[in-house]
Amino acid sequence: MMIIKRVSLLVSCLVVALGAMGQAALMTADRKVAAFYPEGYDATQHQPSPIFEHEPTAVMPLSADWQLRPRFEQRDGHSVATIAVGTGVDLYGTGEVTGPLRRNGRSVQLWNVDTPAYGVDGGSHLYLSHPWVMGLRPDGTAFGIIADNTWRSAIDCRDDEVVFTSDGPAFRVVIIESDGPQQLMAELTRLTGHMELPPLWALGYQQCRFSYQPDARVREIADTLRMLRIPSDVIWMDIDYMDSYKIFTFSPKEFPQPAQLNDYLHRQNFKAVYMIDPGVKAEQGYFVDDQGTAGDYWVKDRDGQPYVGNVWPGPCHFPDFIRPEVRHWWATLYKDFMATGIDGVWNDMNEPSVFGGPGGTMPVDNLHGSEKWDVRSEKYNYMNTSDNSAGKTNNTSHLSPLTSHLRFHNVYGLNMVRASRDGLLLANPQKRPFILSRSNFLGGHRYAATWTGDNLSSWDQMWLSIPMTLTLGLSGQPFNGPDIGGFCESANADLLAHWTAMGVFFPFVRNHTIKGSANQEPWAFGDEVLQVCRTAIERRYRLLPYIYTLFRKASLDGMPVMRPLFMADPKDLSLRREDRAFLLGGDLMVVPKDPKAQGAPDISTLQKKWPPITSALKTIEAPSGAVGGASPSAHPLLLQRPGSIIPMAQLAQSTAELRTDSLTLLVVLDADGQATGQLYEDEGDGFSYRAGNYRQSRLEASLAGRQLTVSLRHADGHMPAPAQRWLRIACIRGGRAQFSAWQQGDVATMKLHKK
Ligand code: GLC
Numbered sequence: 001m002m003i004i005k006r007v008s009l010l011v012s013c014l015v016v017a018l019g020a021m022g023q024a025a026l027m028t029a030d031r032k033v034a035a036f037y038p039e040g041y042d043a044t045q046h047q048p049s050p051i052f053e054h055e056p057t058a059v060m061p062l063s064a065d066w067q068l069r070p071r072f073e074q075r076d077g078h079s080v081a082t083i084a085v086g087t088g089v090d091l092y093g094t095g096e097v098t099g100p101l102r103r104n105g106r107s108v109q110l111w112n113v114d115t116p117a118y119g120v121d122g123g124s125h126l127y128l129s130h131p132w133v134m135g136l137r138p139d140g141t142a143f144g145i146i147a148d149n150t151w152r153s154a155i156d157c158r159d160d161e162v163v164f165t166s167d168g169p170a171f172r173v174v175i176i177e178s179d180g181p182q183q184l185m186a187e188l189t190r191l192t193g194h195m196e197l198p199p200l201w202a203l204g205y206q207q208c209r210f211s212y213q214p215d216a217r218v219r220e221i222a223d224t225l226r227m228l229r230i231p232s233d234v235i236w237m238d239i240d241y242m243d244s245y246k247i248f249t250f251s252p253k254e255f256p257q258p259a260q261l262n263d264y265l266h267r268q269n270f271k272a273v274y275m276i277d278p279g280v281k282a283e284q285g286y287f288v289d290d291q292g293t294a295g296d297y298w299v300k301d302r303d304g305q306p307y308v309g310n311v312w313p314g315p316c317h318f319p320d321f322i323r324p325e326v327r328h329w330w331a332t333l334y335k336d337f338m339a340t341g342i343d344g345v346w347n348d349m350n351e352p353s354v355f356g357g358p359g360g361t362m363p364v365d366n367l368h369g370s371e372k373w374d375v376r377s378e379k380y381n382y383m384n385t386s387d388n389s390a391g392k393t394n395n396t397s398h399l400s401p402l403t404s405h406l407r408f409h410n411v412y413g414l415n416m417v418r419a420s421r422d423g424l425l426l427a428n429p430q431k432r433p434f435i436l437s438r439s440n441f442l443g444g445h446r447y448a449a450t451w452t453g454d455n456l457s458s459w460d461q462m463w464l465s466i467p468m469t470l471t472l473g474l475s476g477q478p479f480n481g482p483d484i485g486g487f488c489e490s491a492n493a494d495l496l497a498h499w500t501a502m503g504v505f506f507p508f509v510r511n512h513t514i515k516g517s518a519n520q521e522p523w524a525f526g527d528e529v530l531q532v533c534r535t536a537i538e539r540r541y542r543l544l545p546y547i548y549t550l551f552r553k554a555s556l557d558g559m560p561v562m563r564p565l566f567m568a569d570p571k572d573l574s575l576r577r578e579d580r581a582f583l584l585g586g587d588l589m590v591v592p593k594d595p596k597a598q599g600a601p602d603i604s605t606l607q608k609k610w611p612p613i614t615s616a617l618k619t620i621e622a623p624s625g626a627v628g629g630a631s632p633s634a635h636p637l638l639l640q641r642p643g644s645i646i647p648m649a650q651l652a653q654s655t656a657e658l659r660t661d662s663l664t665l666l667v668v669l670d671a672d673g674q675a676t677g678q679l680y681e682d683e684g685d686g687f688s689y690r691a692g693n694y695r696q697s698r699l700e701a702s703l704a705g706r707q708l709t710v711s712l713r714h715a716d717g718h719m720p721a722p723a724q725r726w727l728r729i730a731c732i733r734g735g736r737a738q739f740s741a742w743q744q745g746d747v748a749t750m751k752l753h754k755k
Helices: 004-022 179-193 217-227 256-266 287-294 324-338 403-429 459-476 491-501 527-542 544-555 606-611 612-623
Strands: 026-029 033-037 057-060 070-073 078-084 090-093 104-111 132-136 142-148 153-157 161-166 170-176 234-237 271-276 309-311 314-317 344-347 435-438 449-451 581-586 588-591 637-640 644-649 662-668 674-681 696-704 709-716 725-735 734-741 747-751
Touching: 004 179, 057 287, 070 344, 078 527, 090 459, 104 234, 132 179, 132 449, 142 161, 142 179, 142 491, 153 612, 153 725, 170 179, 179 544, 217 256, 256 271, 287 324, 324 403, 344 403, 403 435, 459 491, 527 612, 527 644, 544 644, 544 674, 612 637, 612 734, 644 696, 662 674, 662 709, 709 725, 725 747
Parallel strands: 234 271, 271 344, 344 435, 435 449, 644 674, 662 725
Antiparallel strands: 026 033, 026 057, 033 170, 070 078, 078 161, 090 132, 104 153, 132 142, 142 170, 153 161, 309 314, 581 588, 588 637, 644 662, 674 696, 696 709, 709 747, 725 734
16 A cells, blocks of 8 residues: 555656656556656546556656657647657557558558448558557567557558657557567557457357348258358358347347247357447337437437437437446347347447448547546546546546547447447356457457458458458457458359468458358358368367467467467568468468469478478378368468477367367477477356366477377366377478377377388
């Protein structure tokens, strides 16, 4: 208590002292994070910040050797922060973006927009905003810059400086210094919070279309997936399940018995995810609209009247998710809905998208908040330079005047999914909530996964999906992925085969397409493509023990599940621009095939050091038919890091059937004849893992002479191991695999052939 008092006293003195000089700067005791406050900083215009779950705790004056410092200014009515970053720095991040992984010379606007085929304003802004830039210096050290600002703004990444320009009032900048990109992600998510561990089923293959209707068609899709033995976990219900696009209702004609439909899916080990948009059809007598009007929950127009804009149902009201009481009301709506057996929720159109609205959204002078709402009551922020007594003062200036959409537009989606998440937890307190959101903001990974919106069925956008997914991961959103096969227009056989073959190595794996397009289920283009897709999806399922372990790690320390190659060796400058090949976790490299490329793929320095696992996969996959069918060329090259062990499960048709009692351990020894790996196991859903009901194991391999021993050692958690565990080793040397026999217990051994 005493210490806390002393720290806040120090802060107050410091603020007063530096405040007089115009700009304040503080850093954490570990000297990793510094916060910079411009002259005239008004916390009521920015707080509570949706970005930070934890503010940096202890603070002290900025040390003289702190490198990066923003220069704040007001220019042409904009608030600007410029950070000189030095020379030779590679810049990354900035959220969901078109273009390459490396962001030097690129600018993005932060203004969430509904952008079919990424066509709006040349793709310079998309569905999510992340005021975050990551920098990698030539020596491999890293820094991160957060502009703690939700107002409409832009980021300009030049070669030697980063410029944030905002339409709102002066904002603070938080800078992180770290030894490397891994540590930077850990530090970022220590501040912004971690993604909650998703349910295991959300990592499986998912089938979607706008829309599967009526319910008989949904059953048919589920039956076909099972009949063709395509492993899968989720069927998605797009807007046509609703009655006249009214959220929280079901079409009496096409989906009259949702509970029975969901039950049918569950009996085949499918989960059912349903869409909920923010726009509420403005119609007297419709319970959601009546409740929202009675509670005065709508976003207002400039005259203070409930704003009405068109979306799918026609004229709609829009919940003002910025207000806690509106979020609370919204959460209550999910109870009856989820009780029909719905497993997950898809929140779409939440930029918010308004058909025919200015810039495809609502007017910027629409109003959020209410006279009753205390903007700062939710979170006390000690780093405010203007006032350290938030939430404790009698001063009423913090009672929000109605505040413009310009400030809250970018966090409309974030606040929607925050409320939805509360709703799912209220409805099913024992289940891990799964929400997929199209729009979001830095920090919103705490509430929802994301997909990259309405992409195009084209080769260009297939390739684009790699840096886009990587960049989102580097921006603190590990659980994301594109519509596989592409959404707008129609896919063709080759495109679907290639996109699925590489897409199964992305964090989120869903095939989805627009109304009116050609079918693009794995079987839609005949046997050859079906075989490619099935083999690819089977690989995903076999790799799930490895992938689930990666999600667990992301939920603890923010490491992206899908990573750029430079993460493997931050000092290797040749990897800094690589955005076709990528890593799934730290140990598996995916080099997608380009059907248009002549000759062998361009292999980087790193790729030459990692052996391919193709020969091991061939042996593992043999029982289920020819590898890759007639188009094996669609499958990416898969390479494994020397010194690593990748655990693979036996094939399952859904995660409900997935078992970790029989594991094939892919082993690539390092130069010293050693390798290690990790395995995380738990119930796959629910929260008992939080109380220790999980099993974290360490895999260790070592070679003595020609004798290879691989062991699975319990490291953490108190979940018992499977009653019987069977292990088999697949040791990969020079691209060839040698298998051991299946052996019971936690240790497997084999004698390696002479090389
Ligand atoms: C939006 C979504 C798309 C969905 C469609 C109909 O365009 O991005 O995924 O299918 O709306 O709900």
